[in-house]
Amino acid sequence: DIVRGKDHFLGTNEEKKPLEENLKNIFRKLYNELTKEEENGTAIKSRYTKDDPDFYQLREDWWALNRDQVWKALTCEAYGTYFRQTACAGTRKTDDKCRCEGANVVPTYFDYVPQYLR
Numbered sequence: 001d002i003v004r005g006k007d008h009f010l011g012t013n014e015e016k017k018p019l020e021e022n023l024k025n026i027f028r029k030l031y032n033e034l035t036k037e038e039e040n041g042t043a044i045k046s047r048y049t050k051d052d053p054d055f056y057q058l059r060e061d062w063w064a065l066n067r068d069q070v071w072k073a074l075t076c077e078a079y080g081t082y083f084r085q086t087a088c089a090g091t092r093k094t095d096d097k098c099r100c101e102g103a104n105v106v107p108t109y110f111d112y113v114p115q116y117l118r
Contacts, residue, residue, distance in 0.1 A: 024054060047080065
């Protein structure tokens with residue numbers, strides 16, 4: 001949620017503002033790097049034209065491409081079967097490290113559940 005710009009962080013503005021500015025800087029650098037390439041630069045610029053200065057679409061795209069790696073990093077030491085049966089296509093609870101058996105499948109429904117309901 002933080003990366004996607006949809007975090008419901010209830011801290012003070014002094015806490016929120018530096019985090020958001022840091023994310024904008026990170027995604028600005030990524031955008032600049034991506035648009036340097038002559039071959040894909042024009043297509044990338046056209047996709048993210050309306051995105052300035054917050055880069056929300058780029059954040060969403062980055063998240064879609066990297067969510068599984070973030071999930072693996074977050075759960076690398078999470079042992080047990082914490083997540084409910086719905087996480088693994090409704091067939092069973094998650095196995096070791098909060099992942100579904102036979103695959104490192106991210107329980108993606110968490111992305112779309114409002115934060116306050118998780």
